[in-house]
Amino acid sequence: MQLVLERRPERSAVIAVASPLIAVALTVVTFAILFAIMGKNPLYALWVYFIEPLTDPFSLQEMAVKATPLVMIAVGLALCYIANVWNIGAEGQFIAGAVCGSWLAVRTNGADVGYWVLPAMLLLGALGGALYALIPAICRVYFGASEILTSLMLVYVANLGMDYLVRGPWRDPAGLNFPTTAAFDPVASVPTLVEGVGRLHAGSIIALVAVMLVAVLLGRTIMGFEIRLVGAAPKAARFSGFSANRLVLFTFAVSGALAGLAGIIEVAGPIGHLDPGVSSGYGFTAIIVAFLGRLNPVGILIAGLFLALTFIGGEGAQISMKVPLDLTKVFQGILLFYVLACDSLIVYRIRLVRTVRKPVHAAA
């Protein structure tokens, strides 16, 4: 007897809806077992991780702050992944956007400038991210180099480039030798939404707009149709005269622009200056968000909020339960595995069958 996969006659609509929920449930159960092994009370741990942050208005705002870059990056990545284009260097594009936008903030620091500064910074950030993303896209289209590897290598390059700038030319002279730029001026900062309390900022609204625009692009435009077609049936797309190369450039540019925009919003919003620790891995976590959201813009919004919850819960658990912060990453990794496994069940079903031995044609 053995278990085998069998293709379903058609995609299972029930499992398509249920699969992220099953995956989350399985992850939570696995996590509870993990806590029990570590000698912690699993129910209390789950409460700290998933319920406690929701009970406090400050934590709720923090959740939106964390979800903002995740959702913005992930909707861009979804475009790529639907088209079967593998941009995994969003982290680098995030940093490139943060650096390009910060350039203006650093140049105008302390000068008497108008309110055009922040919009210009956001534009520069999006442009920087898009241009940085076009490097792997061009390498793929014109030279055939794997975009997976080149986009990832450029993450390390972007990190080191930013490190150079904040330790060298852009370092705050009054910053006691810390590797950071001076704090951005109020005109170069993303305003907060709630006066006085919390860090919820206008960037969250931009993220919501991004979700809507990508949803419209995917569902209501020819470009969106092309993206879906090239991903689902590359041969049919080629016969219809759609250029796969043009899509590689387009999806990389859009996802890079969104990641870059997320980068400058993060720097000009909650952080307020550029330093080597601005990202904390948003570009990689966004990959999980994209898949957990089933590459669907609305799904990604929910998935982004859920992963933001695990970040806040993880920080809470670190303080109140003395568990390492890396546990959050383990949680996210396990979650992604379950999501992928459950997604497979949309197309296939598992069946128990009797083993059939086939002769090996040794001479053939």
Next chain:
Amino acid sequence: MLLLEAIILSVIAASTPLLLAASAELVVERSGVLNLGVEGMMIMGAACGFGGAYMSGSTLVGALCGILGGAAMAAIFGILTLGLAVNQVAAGLALTILGVGLSGLIGAGFVGARIVPAPDLYLPFLTDIPYIGRILFGEDAFVYFSVALVIAIWLFLYRSRAGLVLRAVGDNHASAHALGYPVLRIRMLAVLFGGACAGLGGAFLPLAYTPFFIPGMTAGRGWIALALVVFASWRPGRLVAGAYLFGAVSILQLHTQAFGLGIPSQLMSALPYLATVIVLVLISRTRGTAGSAAPASLGLVFVPDR
């Protein structure tokens, strides 16, 4: 000459983890599976390897723990991609994310701890030969094992029947299946082998390279190993040249800093990554004329129809 000897020794040390991980990944890809989780398997190998060596006091036990750590990660990948037909790119990314998190969790208890690094070989007279003695006869066991591994892989792929079957599975899984070869079982074995060697390559870092564990200490070596396989056009001989070339580039960075040439240190640190991008572009452009052996079924999902 002493400086040159020191440079060669450090290049060999920097290349060894790349060689271990990349040569095994070459076998995995030759079987038609693209496992992008090398970085995750390596960092798990580093954490498990250091933990094993620290608690037992033995490098050998540490190396075995590293192998097991890497193979366990590979098993998760294999079950998902081969058993459940999950997209290999996505599963590989998940493996790296999970590996980075888990290794941090395992390694948290060992940060700051030190162990005795793996001993170097010493043969009377031979190791004392000026200039070449230490380079040829004074390395640690990992270095000799990595060289033996590549030779064994070459023999396996090109001089054994099993290697021929493995290449057939990677080039055309439907035909191999029709001939009665157990495609998924062969691929699973290849994936486990890849994980074991990546784990050993990761374990080399805290066991022989630096005698302590730092979270994230593989620093992208797993990804460079993946690039090396492309660089080598899936051929073991070119892989050796590539691994030592990349080791040399990463060492160059340390030595130019020592000379103080006024180049920003970050630019030198970025060299291995920039070199990977440039090499990938050059290699991919000339693909076809350079005798690439890219497996035709690489990364494709295979579900046997019975």
